[in-house]
Amino acid sequence: MNNDEHAKHQWLFLQRMEQMLNGFQSDLSSISSEIQTLQGQSISMNIKLKNRQAVRGELSQFVDEMVVPEAMVK
Numbered sequence: 507m508n509n510d511e512h513a514k515h516q517w518l519f520l521q522r523m524e525q526m527l528n529g530f531q532s533d534l535s536s537i538s539s540e541i542q543t544l545q546g547q548s549i550s551m552n553i554k555l556k557n558r559q560a561v562r563g564e565l566s567q568f569v570d571e572m573v574v575p576e577a578m579v580k
Contacts, residue, residue, distance in 0.1 A: 507515075
């Protein structure tokens with residue numbers, strides 16, 4: 507193999523490596539975006555859960571206070 511052929515093989519190898527690394531970088535970027543989306547959804551779900559728990563607590567207390575004594579039913 508002469509120097510020109512060797513240089514061409516090296517160049518082709520480096521070009522394939524560059525393509526592979528670019529694909530890997532693109533995949534990582536996509537994964538990063540998905541993680542950010544999931545984190546946003548998680549935060550939103552956490553807020554909704556806390557709001558529901560707060561409402562449930564308030565409703566539970568309200569229902570407990572609204573119970574009609576048995577003496578009033580008779």
